[in-house]
Amino acid sequence: MQKRLLGNSGLEVSALGLGTMNMTGPYGPPQDPREMITLLRSAVERGVTFFDTAEAYGPLENERLLGEAFEGMRDDVVIATKFGLDIDVETGEQVGGLNSRPEHIRTATEAMLKRLRTDHIDLLFQHRVDPDVPIEEVAGTVKELIAEGKVGHFGLSEAGVGTIRRAHAVQPVTALQSEYSLWYRGPEAEIIPTLEELGIGFVPFSPLGAGFLTGKIDLTTELDPTDFRSGVPRFAAEAREANLALVDLIREVATRKAATPAQIALGWLLAQKPWIVPIPGTTKPHRLEENLGGADITFSADELAEIDAAASKLRLAGDRLPKSMLDLTGQ
Numbered sequence: 001m002q003k004r005l006l007g008n009s010g011l012e013v014s015a016l017g018l019g020t021m022n023m024t025g026p027y028g029p030p031q032d033p034r035e036m037i038t039l040l041r042s043a044v045e046r047g048v049t050f051f052d053t054a055e056a057y058g059p060l061e062n063e064r065l066l067g068e069a070f071e072g073m074r075d076d077v078v079i080a081t082k083f084g085l086d087i088d089v090e091t092g093e094q095v096g097g098l099n100s101r102p103e104h105i106r107t108a109t110e111a112m113l114k115r116l117r118t119d120h121i122d123l124l125f126q127h128r129v130d131p132d133v134p135i136e137e138v139a140g141t142v143k144e145l146i147a148e149g150k151v152g153h154f155g156l157s158e159a160g161v162g163t164i165r166r167a168h169a170v171q172p173v174t175a176l177q178s179e180y181s182l183w184y185r186g187p188e189a190e191i192i193p194t195l196e197e198l199g200i201g202f203v204p205f206s207p208l209g210a211g212f213l214t215g216k217i218d219l220t221t222e223l224d225p226t227d228f229r230s231g232v233p234r235f236a237a238e239a240r241e242a243n244l245a246l247v248d249l250i251r252e253v254a255t256r257k258a259a260t261p262a263q264i265a266l267g268w269l270l271a272q273k274p275w276i277v278p279i280p281g282t283t284k285p286h287r288l289e290e291n292l293g294g295a296d297i298t299f300s301a302d303e304l305a306e307i308d309a310a311a312s313k314l315r316l317a318g319d320r321l322p323k324s325m326l327d328l329t330g331q
Contacts, residue, residue, distance in 0.1 A: 001014045001015060001046065001047025001048060001049075001295060002014070002015040002295060003015065003049075004201075004274060004275065004276075004277050005275060006123075006153075006175045006200075006201025006203070006277060007175065007195070007198075007199045007201035007275050008199030008200075009153055009172065009174040009175075009199075009200075009201065011078065011122070011152070011153050011174055011175075011201070013049055013050035013078050013277055014047055014048045014049040014050050014277075015270060015277060015295045016050075016266065016277070016278055016279075016280065016291065016292060016294065016295050017049075017050030017052055017080075017203070017278070017279040018040070018048050018050070018051050018052070018279060018281065018282075018288070019052045019205060019279040019280060019281030020036075020052060020053050020057070020062055020065070020281065021052075021053070021057045021062065022281050022282075022283055023039075023057075023062060023065060023281075023283055024057050024058040024061045024062045024065065025057075025058070025228075026226075026227070026228040027210070027227050027228055027229060028224055028226055029226060030058075031283045033068075035283075036065055036283065037068060037069040039282075039283065039284075039285055039288060040065075040066065040069040040070070041073075042288070044073060044076055044077060046288070046289075046292055047292075048292070049077055050077075050078045050277060050279070051066060051070075051077055051080070052080045052081075052177075052203070052205075052279045053066050053079065053080070053082075053116075054081055054082035054125075054127055055081065055083060055085070055087055055089070055108060055111070055112055056082065056085050056087060056094075059087055059092035059093075059094065060087075060089075060092040060115060063112060063115040063116050064115045066079060066116060067115050067116040067117035067118070068117070070116075070117075071117050074117075074118055078123065079118070079121060079122050079123070080121075080123035080124075080125060080155065080177075081112055081116065081121055081123075081124065081125070082124070082125040082126070082127035082157060083100070083105050083108040083109065083112070083124065083126065083127060084098060084099065084125075084126045084127035084128050084129075084130060085097070085098060085099065085127055086098065086099035086104070087099075087108070089107055089108055089110075089111035090111075098129075098130040099130065100126055100129075100130035100133045100138045101130075101133055102133075102137055102138075102140075102141040105142070106141065106145070109121065109124065109145055109150060109151065113150065119149075120150055120151065120152060121150065121151050121152065122153065123152060123154075123155050123175060124142060124151045124154060124155065125155035125156065125175075125177055126138055126142075126155070126156050126157060126159075127157050128157060128158055129156070129158070129159050129160075129163055135159075135163050135166050135167045135170075136166060136167070136170050138167065139168075139170035139171040139173075140170055140171065142154045142171055143170065143171035153174035153175070154167075154171050154172070154174060155173060155174055155175040155176065155177060155203070156173055156175075156176050156177070157176070157177040157178065158177070158178050158179075159176060159178075160191075161190050161194045164176060164191075164194060164198070168198055168200070173200050174200065174201060175200060175202065175203050175277075176191065176195060176200055176201070176202055176203070177202075177203040177204075177205055177279075178202075178204065178205070179204065179205055179206045179320060180202070180204035180207070180269065180276075181204065181206060181207050181208065181209050181265060181269065182209075182213060182246060182265055182268055182269075182307075182311060183209040183212065183213060183234075183243070183246060183316065184206070184209070184320050187202070187204075192273065195275075196273070196275075200275075201276070201277065202273065202275060202276045202277070203277050203278070203279055204269060204276065204277075204278045204279070206320075207265060207266055207278035207279070207280050208262055208266070208280050208291075209265075210228075210229055210232070210235075212235070212243065212247065213246070213261060213262065214261055215247050215250070215251055215261045217235075217240070218240070219237070219240055219244070223235065231322055232318070232319075232321060232322060233318035233320075233322070234316070234317065234318030235318070238317075239318035242314075242316060242317040243316050243317060243318070245314050245316075246311065246316060247261065249307070249311060249314070250264050250265055253303075253307060259293070259297055260290055260293070262287075262290055262294065263290065263293045263294040263296075263297050264294075264297060265294070266278055266291060266294025266295070266297070267294045267295075267296075267297025267298070267299065268297075268299065268304070268307065270294070270295065270297075271298070271299050271304060280294075
C-alpha cells in the first residue's frame, strides 16, 4: 500500500484508510465484534495504517472495538477519532446536541483514550462545528492536549472555509474530513483550494457514496428501515433513476480499465490531489480487498478530463443528508 502525507503536517498514512462506522451501525444492525476485529487486523496486514472512528459510533462501542483489535499493534496504526456531540462518556447516551466546550473536550478525550486502550490519539477531529463555542477555544483546547502528549494532530469535520482559517491560526489543522466523491463534489469550489493554500490534508468520507457508487443499489433495492440511508433524500426511489446515470458512467469506465466501479470511484479521488486520503468503510473481507485495489488505479489527464466532461452533463437528484443533519454542517 502506498503512503501519503496529510498536508504539511508530517503525518504519514496509507493512501486509503478504513472507515469503521458501520461496524457498529448505522447501515443496519451492528456486526459481530469478533468478525470485525478479524477484518481490522487483516486490513493492517494488507498495508492499511489509517483507521477512522468516533465516540458517536455505537455510541462508544466502535472505539472499544478498535481498542481491542489494535492492542499489541498500536505502533502500526494511525487512529483518528472525534469529539463534539453531547454524549455521556460512560453510558453513550446523547444528552444534547453539539458540545465542544473545553471541559467537555477534555472529558471526552480522557474517555476515548481508555476505550482505545492507548495513551495518545493520533488525529483528533471536531465532529461538527459547535456554533455556541468559538472555534478558537476549541483549537486552543486541542493545542493544550497536543502539548500534553495526549493528542498528535488536530482535525475538523464538515467545517466551512472561515472556520478552517480561524482554527488553523490557533492550532495548525492537519486534516479536514468531509464528504467528497464523484456523487458529491461540493468541496471543489472553496474547500479544496483553501486546504491546498494552507497545507491541510483532506479525508473524504463516503467516497463510494454510502455504497451507491459500487453499483450494488438499483431501482429495486429495498433498504431496511434500520438503515440510515432509508431516510436520505438522494436514496429515495424517485431520486435513484437520475442518480443511477452516474453509476452507469462509472461502470463504463470500469469496464474499459478492467476494474470495478468501487475501484474507479476511489482511484478518481486519489487522482485529484496527492494529499487526499479516502476512508471507504466496509464490514466484508472481499469488499476490503476490492477497495484496496482502488489504490492501484491510475488515470491519464485525458481520462480524467473525459470523466469530468461526462459527469458534468448529469443532473443528480436529492440532498446528501436529511435536512436536520445538513443544518449541522453549516454548508
